[in-house]
Amino acid sequence: MMSLASLPTQFSCWWMVFRIALEERLAYRGDFALGTLMRFLPIITQIFLWSAVFESVNGRLAGYTLPDMIAYYLLSMLARAFSSMPGLASTVAKQIRDGEIKKFIIQPIDMIGFLLLGRVAHKIAYYTIATLPFALVFFLCRGYFSSGWPSADVLLAFLLSLVMAFLLGFFVDLCIGLIGFWFLEVSSLLFVYMLLNFFLSGHMFPLDLLGSWQFVVNFLPFKYLAYFPAAIFLGKIESSQLWIELGLEAVWLLGLICLARFLYARGLRRYSGYGG
Amino acid sequence: MAIISIENLSKSYRVYQKQEGLLAAVRGLWHREYRDVHAVRDVSLSVEQGEFVAFLGPNGAGKTTTLKLLSGVIYPSGGSANVLGYVPWKRENEYRRRFALVMGQKNQLWWDLPAQESFRLHEQIYRIPPEIFRHNLDELADLLAVQKLLGRPVRELSLGERMKMELIAALLHSPEVLFLDEPTIGLDVVAQHNIQRFLKYYQERRKITILLTSHYMKDIAALCKRVVVINDGAIQFDGSLSGIVDQFSSTQILRLQLAEGVSAEGLDRFASVESVELPKVTLRCNRQDVTRMLASILKQYEVADIAVEDPPLEEVIARLYEDHSSGGKYEAKTGEPSK
Numbered sequence: 001m002m003s004l005a006s007l008p009t010q011f012s013c014w015w016m017v018f019r020i021a022l023e024e025r026l027a028y029r030g031d032f033a034l035g036t037l038m039r040f041l042p043i044i045t046q047i048f049l050w051s052a053v054f055e056s057v058n059g060r061l062a063g064y065t066l067p068d069m070i071a072y073y074l075l076s077m078l079a080r081a082f083s084s085m086p087g088l089a090s091t092v093a094k095q096i097r098d099g100e101i102k103k104f105i106i107q108p109i110d111m112i113g114f115l116l117l118g119r120v121a122h123k124i125a126y127y128t129i130a131t132l133p134f135a136l137v138f139f140l141c142r143g144y145f146s147s148g149w150p151s152a153d154v155l156l157a158f159l160l161s162l163v164m165a166f167l168l169g170f171f172v173d174l175c176i177g178l179i180g181f182w183f184l185e186v187s188s189l190l191f192v193y194m195l196l197n198f199f200l201s202g203h204m205f206p207l208d209l210l211g212s213w214q215f216v217v218n219f220l221p222f223k224y225l226a227y228f229p230a231a232i233f234l235g236k237i238e239s240s241q242l243w244i245e246l247g248l249e250a251v252w253l254l255g256l257i258c259l260a261r262f263l264y265a266r267g268l269r270r271y272s273g274y275g276g
Numbered sequence: 277m278a279i280i281s282i283e284n285l286s287k288s289y290r291v292y293q294k295q296e297g298l299l300a301a302v303r304g305l306w307h308r309e310y311r312d313v314h315a316v317r318d319v320s321l322s323v324e325q326g327e328f329v330a331f332l333g334p335n336g337a338g339k340t341t342t343l344k345l346l347s348g349v350i351y352p353s354g355g356s357a358n359v360l361g362y363v364p365w366k367r368e369n370e371y372r373r374r375f376a377l378v379m380g381q382k383n384q385l386w387w388d389l390p391a392q393e394s395f396r397l398h399e400q401i402y403r404i405p406p407e408i409f410r411h412n413l414d415e416l417a418d419l420l421a422v423q424k425l426l427g428r429p430v431r432e433l434s435l436g437e438r439m440k441m442e443l444i445a446a447l448l449h450s451p452e453v454l455f456l457d458e459p460t461i462g463l464d465v466v467a468q469h470n471i472q473r474f475l476k477y478y479q480e481r482r483k484i485t486i487l488l489t490s491h492y493m494k495d496i497a498a499l500c501k502r503v504v505v506i507n508d509g510a511i512q513f514d515g516s517l518s519g520i521v522d523q524f525s526s527t528q529i530l531r532l533q534l535a536e537g538v539s540a541e542g543l544d545r546f547a548s549v550e551s552v553e554l555p556k557v558t559l560r561c562n563r564q565d566v567t568r569m570l571a572s573i574l575k576q577y578e579v580a581d582i583a584v585e586d587p588p589l590e591e592v593i594a595r596l597y598e599d600h601s602s603g604g605k606y607e608a609k610t611g612e613p614s615k
Contacts, residue, residue: 013400020386020393027388027429103384105349108372109401272351272365 021121067144075230083169083225092177171256181267202227280323285355330500338509376446380461402449436467533581
């Protein structure tokens with residue numbers, strides 16, 4: 001177990017992992033920058049789409065006006081910039097299949113910590129490129145944010161929800177990847193998850209549109225990946241509920257961390273017994 | 277005291293027995309038949325500090341499985357092992373800092389980054405003090421002549437260069453025990469030779485203990501005084517390379533150079549004739565008959581030159597493999613999980 005005295009060495013090790021992951025990301029900066037920028041294209045089609053929808057429903061939908069809806073869309077996109085983990089689950093499953101996972105059995109390093117830091121580096125590389133276009137888009141669309149900036153504590157809750165969205169997204173994807181210990185191929189599972197996630201996280205539309213179904217979706221962790229941060233920013237969450245919800249999110253996060261640890265430990269045991 | 281001691285180590289897997297054909301595949305969805313595969317059976321072995329031991333055996337003999345057991349990648353189904361005082365599959369960090377495993381077909385380095393960066397990561401992971409890290413890296417890079425390549429992305433290196441980098445990565449933390457799984461696989465003769473020379477030098481200098489598996493007899497002849505032949509998951513031989521020939525080859529080879537004008541006719545009365553390229557004739561006969569045979573040949577033929585040799589090692593070993601595989605039909609599997 002890690003002792004307090006070994007913390008500085010531990011830290012410098014993780015720092016090196018982070019640095020190298022960042023360097024690796026930047027090795028393909030051209031491709032990376034292009035990929036990042038291409039993700040902004042759907043904004044335009046989304047704005048057209050929602051404009052058309054709102055024209056047909058006389059300007060109001062489940063408490064949202066057209067500007068609200070576009071503001072929601074932009075904010076949920078921001079949330080997804082934190083919570084989406086492209087390639088994580090498939091990489092983990094592939095490492096299990098190819099036996100690359102052995103590296104983490106042989107070397108004195110924890111795989112989950114290693115992957116998490118790699119992701120943080122990945123995201124930071126992404127934000128350095130994406131911040132400017134994000135800022136530009138929000139600036140151009142500032143008219144849609146009719147109620148202006150939220151209060152300081154709402155903003156703080158919003159930031160907190162983004163950080164937790166990142167962690168939650170990481171551990172959900174990691175768990176799916178770790179299922180690769182039992183099934184060699186997780187791509188169809190991943191596909192189902194992405195489809196569900198698309199609806200249940202609020203990525204496609206605000207969860208308020210689900211009507212009575214929202215009650216069910218509320219009990220699932222997926223809403224924290226896109227809907228929740230956007231809803232906080234737009235003041236859709238009552239201030240009395242706000243911190244309770246964040247607490248619940250933390251509980252979900254804790255549960256998923258435990259689940260990932262459990263799957264990893266069990267998976268390694270299976271792997272070691274089975275073949276390696 | 278032995279640095280590696282293995283007692284009655286066994287590893288068997290249950291594998292899903294696939295039937296041929298679509299119908300059987302559909303039936304397999306409900307009803308699965310399993311079969312036990314014994315990859316390692318009752319292996320006992322003791323290795324002293326500073327030994328360089330080769331594992332020899334055909335594909336699927338259990339060599340790699342044994343190395344995986346000793347590095348703690350897999351659990352055994354029976355028996356015990358102790359390396360440097362640790363039980364490998366307990367995976368204690370202290371143990372992990374004291375050994376290394378290099379697999380010729382696996383890449384541990386970061387593909388898109390210079391090897392140097394992977395090395396610096398190892399410096400941290402293995403907590404190598406900076407001055408020792410510098411010293412080891414300089415020494416290893418000099419020995420392997422790759423100083424100039426340290427800054428080049430790994431993906432741009434040749435297979436031989438990459439293997440050298442893999443070895444550096446594995447040796448930076450000065451492991452006391454090194455497991456090498458076919459380190460020269462796929463390399464050209466020059467690269468193979470370079471790596472052999474390096475391993476020999478490094479092992480002698482540092483007095484580390486190395487277990488190596490290889491298919492190349494040259495690797496083994498150049499490096500290891502002790503050879504362990506594994507087949508069907510069990511040890512068939514443990515001793516020196518020349519001991520294999522003594523123990524497993526009952527024949528010897530006679531090379532005659534006949535005097536000018538002498539015909540080879542009739543030589544097959546004495547021994548089986550392997551080849552005739554006058555004036556050279558190659559014969560093979562049982563070990564115990566050699567002297568008697570030579571005397572009679574010399575009596576009846578005029579011979580310019582004569583030599584008695586052991587059969588080539590490759591041949592002896594190939595025969596050794598065949599003998600055992602025809603004895604009992606066990607399928608041994610060492611590859612990736614097969615589900």
